[in-house]
Structures are given as C-alpha cells and as structure tokens.
Amino acid sequence: MKKYLQLAGLAAAVAAGVCSAADYKPVTDARLANPEPENWLLTKGNYAGWSYTPLEQITPQNVSKLRPVWSAATNVGSGHEAPAIVNGDYMFVSTPRNQVLAFDSKTGRVLWRYQREMPEGFGALHMTNRGVALWGDKVYIASIDCMISALDAKTGKLVWEAEVCNWQTDSAYITSAPLVVKGKVIVGPSGGEFGVRGFLKAFDAQTGKLAWTRYSVPAPGEPGSETWPQQGQWKDSWKNGGGTMWMPGNYDAKNDVIYWGVGNGAPWLGDQRPGDNLFLTSVLSLNPDNGNIISHFQYHWNDSWDWAGMNAPTLVEFDRNGKKVPGLISAQRNGNLYWLDRDAKGKITYQKSTPYVKNTVFTSIDPKTGRPTYDEAAKPATNKTATYCPSLWGGKDWPYEAYNPKTGLLYIPFNDNHCMTLTGMIQPRIPGQWSAGVDINKLDLKVADNFPFIGGIQAWSVDGGKEVWRQTYKHSWNWGSILTTASGVLFAGGTNDRKFRAYDAKSGKLLWEFPTPSGIISPPSSFSIDGKQYIAVVSGWGVDAQWIQGKMHDQAGWEKAVPEGGSVWVFALGD
Incomplete structure (x- = not known):
C-alpha cells in the first residue's frame, strides 16, 4: 500500500486559523x-507559453538593487526543474522525489509539505519534476512513478489519484508538469529510451476519471500509420516507437486548440523503423475535448539523433504586411528556429526556418514544406558510426524560451560547438531497461577544438527574422529557462557558476547577478503582493547538466561537478 506523507507545517496553522479557506482564491x-x-498560475506564465510578466516595477535602471527577501531549502538533491507557481499568498514548488512544498509567498514560511513515497525498486533516467498545475482549489502533481495526484491547495491533503502509466510494465515515468484546460488535467510520460510509445492522457480535474487518451504514434489503419513499416522485420516498430510527450503543451484559449510537442524516436536509430515516422519530432494541434489530432508539422523525419521535438512552440502573432497573423515560433533541438502559421481551427502551415546553431545533418530544407534533406554520413544507423552536430542535447534542450511582446523578441537559451558520435546496435526491449539502440556508456560527446563558447542566450526578432543580440558563456553550457518582463528585463540562470542574472532585454547587457548555493536549471517566475514585485527561482543543479559537467571536466578541464541541493530564492528591490 502506498504511503503518503503530509508533514504538518500547516496542519497546526490551519487548525489555529492562521490560514482560512478565504485565503485561497480558486x-x-x-x-x-x-x-x-x-500571480504566476502556469509553468510558463500564460497559456501561450511566453514566460513573460506584465509587471514593470523592476526595471533595467533599478534591477541592480535586487536583494534576497527569503530563501528555503527543499531538503532534496538532484536537478530541480520546476518553477515557483504562485496564487496569492500561496507558492507551490515541486521537487525531485515526488515532493510538493507550499510556502507563504511573502515570507517563505512553509505551509505544508506533501511527498508520495517512491515505490520499491523504481528507477528512471531523469529523477526530476517540472512543476505543478492549479485549478479550482486543487494542486495537481504528476509523480515520477506514473501517477497524477490532486491535492487540496490549502492543506496538501490528497484528494484523488489516478494512474497515467504502469512504470513496471510500460517502462514509462513522468517528469512533465500537467496542463489544465477546461477542467481536464493533461499529461504525458517520458521513457523513449526504454521503448515507450508516447501518449497524452486527460483526466477530469474534479474526480480523476480518465477522459481521453491520445497516442503520438498511430496504430495500423490510423492516419499517419503509413509512415511506419508495414511489413518485414520492423513492421511492429510502431508499438514501441517513442514519441513520448514529456513537456507541457500550450493552449490557444480563444480558438480552443492545444499545441503539444512530440519527442524522439525509439530506438534512436531510424533504420530500425524505416519511414517518416509520424508523429515523432512534431508539433500537434489537438482538440482538448477528445484529444483528436487536428493538424501537425514534423520538424525532421525518421529521427535518428535523439532530437526530441518535445517543447511546444510559443503562440504569437506575426506582423505581416500590416496585418496580425496567428503563428507559432520554436527553437528546436535540431538547431533550427521555426516560424509556423496557425489558423482558427488549428491547422499548422510551415512558413520558414533558419539555423540558430550549427547543424551538420541538414543539407537543405524545402522552402515550401520545411522538409529537410540529410547528409547520410551524419546519420547513425545499426552497426554504423556517425558524428553529427549539435549533439543529442541539441541547440536547446528542454528549457523554455521566452517571448516579450513589447520588444518583439524571442529569447533562446542555446548551446553550440558540441557534437556527438554514436554507433548503432540492436538492443532487445526489456521493460525498465535501456533500449535506445546505442550503448549508454559510450555516448561520445565531442566539443570543438578551442571552442569560443558553448552556452549562451540569443535574442531574435520575431517579425524581422534576424538575431538581434547574444550573450555567450565560454566556460559553461546553458541549462536555464528564461523570464522576460514588460519593463525590459530578462532573468536567467542555467550556468555552472551558480549565478542568477538579469540582462537588458533590448541590448543583452548584463545588469545584475547573484550567486546561489547550487546551479539553476528551473524557470524563473514573477509575482507581486501588496504592490511589490518579486522574482522567484529555484536553485538545484543535477541530471543532464551534471552529467555534461563531468564530460567537460574530462575534455576541457572544467570543475568536475556543481554543488547540488535544492533551495527556493525570492528577490525584490531593496529600500
């Protein structure tokens, strides 16, 4: 039987009347x-995925006066990848190991702590969590062992739980934050490396009852199934074809259309599943009522590089010939920045794309369809070794880009000058075991000789289609999401020196920095109480960022590891 820990911090406080039901706004x-x-009610601030706050109190002129207001330890190590979610006096932070903390937003006092006990024998490639969702008077957390749980927002008490996947038989696990749309809690699993066939599930937010399931890899006879092998040795490859949907989507509330990113293929080697392989490495538009696929765009076909398309594109409006045109923009892991059109019904149309980091695989891209042509020598396959750039971590890994409607710029946390050498093999699929078709102990990361930098931030004009400025980090990759403000400030972590930074959003000039106890790989957020603006960020290095740090120690003499340990930091302007 599962055990649940609700650690009191607040049980006594509630009983004493410190916090009443009126304190929480549904x-x-x-x-x-x-x-x-x-408030900061969603992982990216709004349904469009902008990671933008309209608050303007903190400006380029006064940001240097930012001071810590409070901080709190999470009592957990490993990689903290969830933002602080704020609704009035309540701040919610999820951490690795199935924990949710509720704080008083203004003071940092712990209100309650919830932790779902890890099952005996459980293991996952990424022991992390990317955030909670809010709806009604509940907080929703997807646990790494494949459950979705609804908690009472005021007390942390478990209200209901439902199974999303079976980690023992499916080999799936969940790192994604859920997305709530029209009273449905929507989430998908990770696990492409274990041969999981990707899907989304939607649950009734009140009861936990399953509403619908949508697979990203079509079964025989379904639209798109013709892009998978129909006969021969690989005819059943669709059953374990990957395409896990392990990051939250975005939502066009005006037209009632969801946009969701689909991950890489499984195994990684495309020759073991010949064909275009829809809907791998794609963006899907979906009907939130039933999960039906409306339209799609595939960033690259027959994925063979682990270039997952899991980040949903940002919803924007393009200024085209004096008219506002609904669109999508996305810096993808394959190193290309994409401009896509979307209509009121959710139809997606390719407009253009351009590299934002070096890509040695694409020899050309069809200007009408966006379909790339490949250098076959840079495509790993069974019993074939190939080197390609960028490496499997891509031009941008999972961290969120940010869009500022006032500057008209898209801000991209990027990594360049890194490549990968892989040798393909056939691996049997055994539940719970690595089966990506490559030896996990022989992932050969390569960095360019005398590289000028690897990590950085790029600012691109959404309408102009040009890079406006960039900041680069010679001695660090960038693993951090970005927050931008209406006043023209950009906040970001992501570097191995543990610093949280503020830049001028128009010029990229560094304005302020603050060292935290660990590195920052979580998205910053912003909120205000009693007219005072706060910036929140969670510090806590780990997972891929730490693994790469070790590789860079071997190749470039960097520090071998970054200190781990989670802590929440909240800043405001000093007097």
Whole structure:
C-alpha cells in the first residue's frame, strides 16, 4: 500500500486559523486564460507559453538593487526543474522525489509539505519534476512513478489519484508538469529510451476519471500509420516507437486548440523503423475535448539523433504586411528556429526556418514544406558510426524560451560547438531497461577544438527574422529557462557558476547577478503582493547538466561537478 506523507507545517496553522479557506482564491478557466499580472498560475506564465510578466516595477535602471527577501531549502538533491507557481499568498514548488512544498509567498514560511513515497525498486533516467498545475482549489502533481495526484491547495491533503502509466510494465515515468484546460488535467510520460510509445492522457480535474487518451504514434489503419513499416522485420516498430510527450503543451484559449510537442524516436536509430515516422519530432494541434489530432508539422523525419521535438512552440502573432497573423515560433533541438502559421481551427502551415546553431545533418530544407534533406554520413544507423552536430542535447534542450511582446523578441537559451558520435546496435526491449539502440556508456560527446563558447542566450526578432543580440558563456553550457518582463528585463540562470542574472532585454547587457548555493536549471517566475514585485527561482543543479559537467571536466578541464541541493530564492528591490 502506498504511503503518503503530509508533514504538518500547516496542519497546526490551519487548525489555529492562521490560514482560512478565504485565503485561497480558486483558479478558474477564466483566470488561466487571462492570468492576473500579480500571480504566476502556469509553468510558463500564460497559456501561450511566453514566460513573460506584465509587471514593470523592476526595471533595467533599478534591477541592480535586487536583494534576497527569503530563501528555503527543499531538503532534496538532484536537478530541480520546476518553477515557483504562485496564487496569492500561496507558492507551490515541486521537487525531485515526488515532493510538493507550499510556502507563504511573502515570507517563505512553509505551509505544508506533501511527498508520495517512491515505490520499491523504481528507477528512471531523469529523477526530476517540472512543476505543478492549479485549478479550482486543487494542486495537481504528476509523480515520477506514473501517477497524477490532486491535492487540496490549502492543506496538501490528497484528494484523488489516478494512474497515467504502469512504470513496471510500460517502462514509462513522468517528469512533465500537467496542463489544465477546461477542467481536464493533461499529461504525458517520458521513457523513449526504454521503448515507450508516447501518449497524452486527460483526466477530469474534479474526480480523476480518465477522459481521453491520445497516442503520438498511430496504430495500423490510423492516419499517419503509413509512415511506419508495414511489413518485414520492423513492421511492429510502431508499438514501441517513442514519441513520448514529456513537456507541457500550450493552449490557444480563444480558438480552443492545444499545441503539444512530440519527442524522439525509439530506438534512436531510424533504420530500425524505416519511414517518416509520424508523429515523432512534431508539433500537434489537438482538440482538448477528445484529444483528436487536428493538424501537425514534423520538424525532421525518421529521427535518428535523439532530437526530441518535445517543447511546444510559443503562440504569437506575426506582423505581416500590416496585418496580425496567428503563428507559432520554436527553437528546436535540431538547431533550427521555426516560424509556423496557425489558423482558427488549428491547422499548422510551415512558413520558414533558419539555423540558430550549427547543424551538420541538414543539407537543405524545402522552402515550401520545411522538409529537410540529410547528409547520410551524419546519420547513425545499426552497426554504423556517425558524428553529427549539435549533439543529442541539441541547440536547446528542454528549457523554455521566452517571448516579450513589447520588444518583439524571442529569447533562446542555446548551446553550440558540441557534437556527438554514436554507433548503432540492436538492443532487445526489456521493460525498465535501456533500449535506445546505442550503448549508454559510450555516448561520445565531442566539443570543438578551442571552442569560443558553448552556452549562451540569443535574442531574435520575431517579425524581422534576424538575431538581434547574444550573450555567450565560454566556460559553461546553458541549462536555464528564461523570464522576460514588460519593463525590459530578462532573468536567467542555467550556468555552472551558480549565478542568477538579469540582462537588458533590448541590448543583452548584463545588469545584475547573484550567486546561489547550487546551479539553476528551473524557470524563473514573477509575482507581486501588496504592490511589490518579486522574482522567484529555484536553485538545484543535477541530471543532464551534471552529467555534461563531468564530460567537460574530462575534455576541457572544467570543475568536475556543481554543488547540488535544492533551495527556493525570492528577490525584490531593496529600500
């Protein structure tokens, strides 16, 4: 029987009347569609995925006066990849090992702590969590052992739980934050490296009852199944074909269309599943009522590089010939920046793309369809070794880009000058075991000789289609999401020196920095209380960022490891 830990911090406080039901404002569909500037209700701030706050109190002129207001340890190591979610006086932070912490947003006092006990024998490639979702009077957390749980927002008490996947038989696990749309909690699993066939599930937010399931790899006879092998040795490859949907999507509330990113193929080697392999490495538009696929765009076909397309594109409007045109923009792991059109019904159309980091695989891209042509020598296959750039971590890994409607710029956390050499093999699929078709102990990361930098931030004009500025890090990769503000400040972590930084959003000039106890790989967020603006970020290095740090120690003499250990930091302007 599962055990649940609700550690009191607040049980006594509630009993004493410190916090009453009136203190928590229920989160409605209307609030999610138009979140108040003083709150941070979604992982990326709004349904469009902008990672942008309309708050303007902190400016390029005064940001140097930022000071810590409070901090709190999470009592957990490993990689902390969840933002602080804020609704009034309540801040919610999820951590590795199935934990959710609720704080008083203003003071940092712990209100309650919930932790779902890890099952005996459980293991996953990435022991992390990327955030909670809010709706009504509940907080929703997807646990790494394949459960979705609804908690009472005021007390942390478990209200209901439902199984998303079976980690023992499916080999799946969950790192994604859920997305709540119209009273449905939507989430998908990770596990492409274990041969999981990707899917999304939607649950009734009140009861936990399953509403619908949508697989990203079609079964025989379904639209798109013709892009998978129909006969021969690989005819059943669709059953374990990958395409896990392990990052939260975005939502067009006006037209009632969800946009979701689909991950890499499984195994990684495309010759073991010949064909275009829809809907791997794609963006899907979906009907939130039933999960039906409306349209798609595939960034690259027959994925063979682990270039997952899991980040949903940002919803924007392009200024085209004096008219506003609904669109999508996305810096993809394959190193290309994509401009896509979307209509009111959710149809997706390719407009253009351009490299933002070096790509040695694409020899050309069809200007009408966006379909790339490949250098076959740079495509790993069974019993074949190939080197390609960027490496499997891509031009941008999972961290979120940010869009500022006032500057008209898209801000991209990027990594360049890194490549990968892989040798393919056939691996049997055994539940719970690595089966990506490459030896996990022989992932050969390569960095360019005398590389000028690897990590950095790029700012691109959404309408102009040009890079406006960039910041680069010679001695660090960038693993951090970005927050931008209406006043023209950009906040970012992501570097191995543990610093949290503020830049001028128009010029890229460094304005402020603060060292935290560990590195920052979580998205920053912003909120205000009683007219005072706060910036929140969770520090806690780990997972891929730490693994790469070790590789860079071997290749370039960097420090072998970054200190781990999670802590929440909240900043505001000093007097």
